[in-house]
Amino acid sequence: MEKLTTSEQLNSFIDSHDTFLFDCDGVLWEGSNVFPNVREAMQLLRSKGKKIFFVTNNSTKSRAAYLEKFKKVDIEANLEEVFSSANATAAYLKYVVKFPADKKVYVVGMAGITQELEAEGIRCFGGLDDAGAHDVDEIPDDPEVGAVVVGLDIHINYYKYCKAFTYLHNDPKRLFLLTNADSTFPTHGTIFPGAGSIATPLMTALERQPDAILGKPRLNMLESILAEHHLDPKKTCMIGDRLDTDIDFGNRGGLTTLCVLTGVTKENKLKSEDNTIKPTYYVDSFGDFASLSN
């Protein structure tokens, strides 16, 4: 594990890779605040003809909505470069599970999940529709429910938990899927509970683990990107801020990995004895690359 600090180190890192996979929260931005010099560093990679992909576990937005965000914060991106745990979950239901057309998905999460499921032709309900407080007196079972999907939900409430619990408790054959299991995510100058912490109360109440967790470190998104774009893993780097998702994902996928210290991982944690997930390299911020000449 080597810290990149000098321009020689930074240059040689960039020159030894053709493709860069970027995590978003904690690497590019916190909320809508892009970290200093990140835009310029992204521009440098583009000017060097590097391939760029965005691989986020954040399922709150669809890929199209992410594209809007990239435009709004003035970071160049196009749709086929964006991969999210919401789309990975929708693709899993469609192509792996072959989710039946007469069934529907109850969503504990936000528009990113419902929009990506609908884009794959999968019927769903819940999501933002259940954001307001509701009376838990009336939560009937629904025989059409075939799965419950859980992701980061900043409008979580007891009613949603009771509905998701009812469907999975009444028929354990129904699929229980998480878009991702991040325990926290960087926001508002601190860290808040992430998707994994939204799902834990359900897992406790049901005494059940999810049937699948579709985001990083699971390799399905990486396999899609490598196959679709004929990439060489040895010339590809995963840049992330979370060890147990981004860096584990890149390491197990045979990529070089670069951990940045602008997100959930701080240097003392990275270097601590009990850390078993080590990146190839680490750097204070991805913005540090902006100082390089073209």
Ligand SMILES: O=C(O)[C@H](O)[C@H](O)COP(=O)(O)O
């Ligand atoms: O679900 C979560 O906890 C957050 O969306 C998490 O931060 C994932 O975002 P990423 O760092 O993968 O962009």
Ligand SMILES: [Mg+2]
């Ligand atoms: Mg992150």
